[in-house]
Amino acid sequence: MYYRAITFLLTGFASCLAWNVSLNAADSKVTFEKEIRPIFKAYCFHCHGEEKELSGSLDVRLRRLLMKGGDSGEAIVPGKHAESLLYQYVESGEMPPDEKLRLKPEEVALIAKWIDQGASAGPEPKGDIKPGEFLITEDERTHWAFRPIRKTAVPEVTELVKEQNKTDVNPVDAFIARKLNDNGLWFSEEADRLTLIRRAAFDLTGLPPAPEEIKVYLADQSPDAYEKMIDRLLASPHYGERWARHWLDVAGYADSEGYNDKDIVRPDAWHYRDYVIRSLNADKPWDQFITEQLAGDELVKATHASAQKLVDQDPAVCEKLTATGFLRLAPDGTGSSPMDPAIARNQVITETVKIMSSSLLGMTIGCAECHHHRFDPIPQQDFYRLRAVIAPVYDAEKWRMPASRRAALMSPEDKAKAAKLTAEVKELDAEHNKVKAEVTQLIAERVLKEIPESEREQAKLAYETEVKKRSQEQAEFLKKKYPMLDLLVPGRLHLFLARYKDGNELKKRYEDIKEKADKLRAQIPQPEYIRVATEDPQHLPETFVFYRGDISSPEADKIEPGGLTVIGSETENVFPVNNPELPTTGRRLAYARYLTNGKHPLVARVLMNRFWMHHFGKAIVDSTGDFGSRSSIPTHPELLDWLAADFMEHGWQLKRIHRLIMTSRTYRQTSTAHSEKAASIDADNRLLWRMTMRRLEAEAIRDAILAVSGDLNREQFGVPVPVALSDSGIITVGAGKISEDRRELKRSIYIQVRRTQPVTMLNAFDAPSMEPNCERRVFSTVATQSLALLNSEFMRNQSVAFAKRVLASAGKDADDATLIKTAWKMALSAEPSAAEMQALEKSFALQLNEYESKKVKDPRQEALASLCHVLFGTNQFLYVE
Known part of the structure; x- marks a missing residue:
């Protein structure tokens, strides 16, 4: 029967497929590359192309291979889907054999349509294609995210030029305006000043604008008042805190190891967090920022053996080594998990590769650990090429537990103080030990006097004999008859002092010295530690592909470090295995420079897409972590490329990009505009005809x-x-x-x-x-969000503190309306409307009456605290317009 000829075995990992295949109109052309091959890749490649032995001798990786058929003849009859064996088996449900893993009806219908239309395909790779050989088609190579970044000319939009001088048009507005104009839309009006300063303050600092900053901005009537306000926010030390949070998300920052329920605390991880904050406040170029995190140790030529010495000699080295904490952020149970150590180590490395690729490349390559990527042109070898890049800092054969991946930090002043105090403590300890021996002897004499004279000499001889040299008879004699003597050694002296504390000067001296030494010891500065990634040049680990991800089944061929095969030529993304000019392998430094050389198509696009999202609430590419073949289609691809190219051309500096975006007309639009026409054309506001309201x-x-x-x-x-x-x-x-x-x-x-x-x-x-x-x-x-705001002790305390602040600002003698307006302005950076004032005054009066009836200590403050609590829970507070 034909069952053997065409076996479409759907493997376990295909269970997570969620294809969004939309059937075109009846007369639309189905393409093999865009619609059919991805289905085959997800369901069929594993048995019919990726393995060295083809099931049923059928290869479905290319149209021309598929048309050769299998052991039982033709799989496809162009123009006749009902006569095509491939269609018959997928339509009947016999293939794939697992009932839980079937092609969806729309996928089957799409295959039928493609066959009926002639089962054609575009240009395909030529030459002999061997089973098991990974194929990347031209269509896959030219996916929008893999193409070189091109900075196209800023478009000229007639309607925009009419409203502004051509030289004053912000490039962001030009690209947005063209798309709006093409769709019959246009910008909304500009938001008012209070809305703009609140929006800008939260975007750049994550905090509401201070009343003083609002006052300065509103009073400034100069043409560049808005621009000056943006610059003041960018100069705020809180800017780094706000934007560090965004990066720490994608970097996977945590203060614990995770991995299992023990979740051991990482006491030193916070230095990396502070490094990120300081770097962003300083507007450190992002190419440098990335390079330091991937290879800061290689920049300063530090190794396992030399890192501590370099830190001690040059504090500037510390920053570069702290940056490598990026490579130490993955969950790590190797110090606490009962799991097989080899498996636990492998998991740490795997998670690190995932973090590195998702944060910098915007690609999901995790499944390539076990098999070729089911959707993207990423062979399994690519996962291990990236793994080889970081292998020297995660050497499975020379594994370092989390607690040993660190370097100590001490200032010169603290080092000097520690040396001085340590020397003093050492002298006191020597004196203390001498006195301790004398006190021990004194107490021993006291104990011996209490022993009957008939056994005293025997007890004395046994006691004075060194413990290791005592005979069995002596040891048993002391233990059974005189355990006090058996226990009396300098290390247990504290057990006897209370009993024999009779004012003896020697014992008093012993206690005084101990107390003084302990006080000095407590004053010795203790080092802080940074988590670092360094290499051991004495051992160069090798990397192999694990068959189906099984660490016990390495394949024969050794894998060299490199980037993704689909990007660039082989000479561009293969790095030295061991750079002779460095004390380390140089792999990570080579990789970092490859990523930031201005030619890589993903890094700047991925970063810029995220930056845009943090300003507008929506990204240009909605799938921010997946720029592969299943990515969302960019709403403004030319704008994304223009921004990415401009970012790199101007030194990878983010604050400049903030200014460019935030001074645009696009950013300054109101979010409250309503247009039935616009809503009918672009209900989700993907084209940005207004600003998007966002929850904090x-x-x-x-x-x-x-x-x-x-x-x-x-x-x-x-x-x-x-x-x-x-x-x-x-x-x-x-x-x-x-x-x-x-x-x-x-x-x-x-x-x-x-x-x-x-x-x-x-x-x-x-x-x-x-x-x-x-x-x-x-x-x-x-609902839990409302409950968290209503019923927590934290919210109650903050509401009372807010009320006290309002009273201090407005004055205790201020009337109710003044208190309410003051609270509203402080909380929402806006003026209340007449209707809002009416509702708040009524609520305040009811609360005040309630608290007065209960005869609380300060009913007015309590009523105001209740009103403040309400303001904290309003949409105006929780959202940014």
Whole structure:
């Protein structure tokens, strides 16, 4: 029967397929490259092309191979789908054989349509194609994201030039205007000043604008008042905190190892977080920023053996080594997991490759660990080429546990102080040991006097004999009859001091020396540590493809380090195995320079797409973490390329891009405009005919609450604020109390990120779980968010603090209307409308009456706190217009 001739075996990993195949109109042409081959690739390649032995001798990787048929003859009869064996078996459900893994009806219909239209295909690779050989078609190579970045001329839009001088047109507006104009749309009006400053402040600092900044901006009537406001925000130290949070998401930053329920704390990871904040505040070029994270150790020529010495000699080295903490962010259970150590190590390396590729390349290459990518032109070998790039810092044969991947940090002053105090303690310890021996002898004499005279000499002889040299008879004699003597050794002296504390001067001296030494010892500065990625030049690890991802089944051919095969020529993306000019292999440095040489088609596009998303709430390419063949179609591809090219041409500096985007007419539009025509043409606002209203992220909500209440601790950097499980079962910041240094009130970026203990309030508002990273956040609307804002002790405390701030600002003698207006302006950076004032005054009066009836201590403050609590929960507070 024909069953053997055409066997379409659907493997397990195809179960996650979610094809969005849309059937075209009846007369539209179905293309093999765009529509049919991806179906075959997902369902059939594994048995019919990727393996060295073809099932049924049928190869479906190319149209010309498919047309050869298999053991039982033709698989396709062009123009006649009903007579085609391939169609018969997929339509009947006999293929694939697993009933749970069937082609969808629309996919089967698409295959039938393609056959009926003649089963044609475009140009295909020529020459002999061997089974098992990975194919990349020309169509795959010319996918939009793999093409070179091209900076096209800024379009001239007549309607835009009519409204502005040609030289004043922002390039962003030109590209957006052309698309709007082509679709019968146009820009909405500009937002008012209060809306703009609130939007800009949250975008750049993650905090609401301070009243003083609002006052300065509103009073400035110069033509460039807006631009000056943007520059002040970019110069804010809080800018780095805001934009570091975006990068830390994709980098997978956490303060714990994750991997299992133990979730061991990473006490030193925070130095990397602070490095990112400082780098962004300094507007460090992103090509340098990327290179330092991938290969900071190679930039300073540090190895396992030399890293500590280099740090001690030159503090500047510390920054470069701290940057390599990027390669130490993946979940790591090698120090705590009961799993097979080899499997645990492999998992760490795999997760690191995933983080590296998703953050910098915007590609999902994880499935290529076990097999050729089911959708993208990524052979399994590519995964291991990237793995070979980082293999020297994750050497499975010379594995270093997390606690040993670090270097100590101490300032010259602390080193000098530590040396001085250590020397003093050493002298005291020597004196202390001498006195200890004398005190021990004194107490021994006391104990011996209490022993009957008949056994005293025997006990004395046994005691004075060194423990290791005592005879069995002596040891048993002391243990059974005189255990006090058996226990009396200098290390256990504290057990006897209380009993024999009779004012003896020698014992008092012993205790005084010990106390002094302990006090000095406590004053010795302790080093901090940075997590680093370094190599051991004495051992060069080799990389092999693991058959189906099984570490116990390495294939024979050794894999050299390199980039993705589909991008560039082989000479461009294959790197030295061991650079003789460096004490390290140089692999990561070569890879970083390859990524940032201005020719790579993905890196700048991926970064720019994310930057755009953080300003507009929507990306130009909606699939921010997947630029492969299943990516979303860019809404403005020429704009994305123009921005990416401009970014690289001008030194990879992000603050310049912020200015360009935020000074555009596109960015300054109102978000409240309503147009039935525009809504009917572009309901999702993909073309940006207005600004998109966006909900704040979890951290920005908490930070805004603290800023408005006046409780925000703006101290930067340092050890993470610990999280704790409260008695009520929620994860809180700190232990539910505010410490003297108010560290619990620092910005959310400084809160400890525990993978298994996300802060309950932040979790409610979709703070990501780093497993292993988060390339894009989700924004949900669920009841638990309202509950988190209404029923937490944190919200109650902040509402009271906010009320006190309002009273201090307006004055305790201020009337109700003044208090309400002051609170509204502080919380929302806006003026309340007449209707809003009426509703708030009525609510305030009801609350005041209620608290007065209960005879609380300060009913007016309590009523105001209730109103402040309400403001924290409004959409105007939680969203940015």
